[in-house]
Amino acid sequence: xxxxxxxxxxxxxxxxxxxxxxCAYENTAFDYxxxxxxxxxKGPALLIAIRPDVSEKKxxxxxxxxxxxxxxxxxxxxxxxxxxxxxxxxAASYNYGQNxxxxxxxxxxxxx
Amino acid sequence: xxxxxxxxxxxxxxxxQSMTLQCAQDMNHNSMYxxxxxxxxxxxLIYYSASEGTTDKGEVPNGYNVSRLNKREFSLRLESAAPxxxxxxxxxxxxxxxxxxxxxxxxxxxxSGTRLTVV
Numbered sequence: 062x063x064x065x066x067x068x069x070x071x072x073x074x075x076x077x078x079x080x081x082x083x084c085a086y087e088n089t090a091f092d093y094x095x096x097x098x099x100x101x102x103k104g105p106a107l108l109i110a111i112r113p114d115v116s117e118k119k120x121x122x123x124x125x126x127x128x129x130x131x132x133x134x135x136x137x138x139x140x141x142x143x144x145x146x147x148x149x150x151x152a153a154s155y156n157y158g159q160n161x162x163x164x165x166x167x168x169x170x171x172x173x
Numbered sequence: 174x175x176x177x178x179x180x181x182x183x184x185x186x187x188x189x190q191s192m193t194l195q196c197a198q199d200m201n202h203n204s205m206y207x208x209x210x211x212x213x214x215x216x217x218l219i220y221y222s223a224s225e226g227t228t229d230k231g232e233v234p235n236g237y238n239v240s241r242l243n244k245r246e247f248s249l250r251l252e253s254a255a256p257x258x259x260x261x262x263x264x265x266x267x268x269x270x271x272x273x274x275x276x277x278x279x280x281x282x283x284x285s286g287t288r289l290t291v292v
Contacts, residue, residue, distance in 0.1 A: 103285055107282075166213075
């Protein structure tokens, strides 16, 4: 299965709160899991990525948690800020990062 | 600045008209892609080119053709536009820098998109 499922579809968080977006996949051949951030009118931009040989990767306020046995991974945004308001896509790929499969996206709104 | 450049940014077509979306990247990437983005459906792959001289169909190729003109340029053509092709189109590129490790292979670099409306 090539599908990547993502939830929730939309998320509203207060400034300073934690935003959590979840993704699940079926294809165990996937070996690279990035998250993309997209602002209105712009193309998606790579935010953070993880390989399945680690369970967590942190970059600043952004953390990916990866559960290989459950075939799930999630994005945590700590101390969420209004500037984080965007659409977030999870993705998965194999074959050295070619031909990514994307989740449907989560629209995050961080209230001031 | 290095990146992926798409033209045009906006386009309105009448049903049955044809047009070509242009994409160029200056990062010496081998692979290039065309996606369409529709509300609630995320990004769906139309066509891709793993390397210069090769192209392959993605998830939703019907109604489109592509040309990998050289390593830098990858164009998408709509021969006879239909209202169902109203969407935002993104070009992307990816590739490993020479000598880069698998861990550093990175993801896609996207262009800023073309918003196409077919009436």
